[in-house]
Amino acid sequence: MEVGVTTHENYRQKxxxxxxxxxxxxxxxxxxxxxxxxxxxxxxxxxRLAKKLGYQNEKEYRYAWWEKG
Structure with missing residues (x-):
């Protein structure tokens, strides 16, 4: 499962x-x-959020984004 999070600008920093x-x-x-x-x-x-939740940078990589249509 992959999850994306976006916060509306009126509700950021809360x-x-x-x-x-x-x-x-x-x-x-x-x-x-x-x-x-x-x-x-x-x-x-x-x-910043990843670090706050305890995640650490393990590696960096390049990636490609594919979409159909």
Missing amino acids: GLATIACAKLIEICEMQGYSTWWDCAKQNTPSV
Whole structure:
């Protein structure tokens, strides 16, 4: 499963993404799923949230994005 999180600009800096992500991670891990965080290194808010939730930078890589249509 892959999840993307976007917070409407009127609700940023209120801790909502932290609460939502922390709960989702907790539920996934309670059910035995491994979790990891993946984001562009330029995405400062995502990097900051990942670190806040205990994730560490393990590696950097290039990727391709594919869509049909």
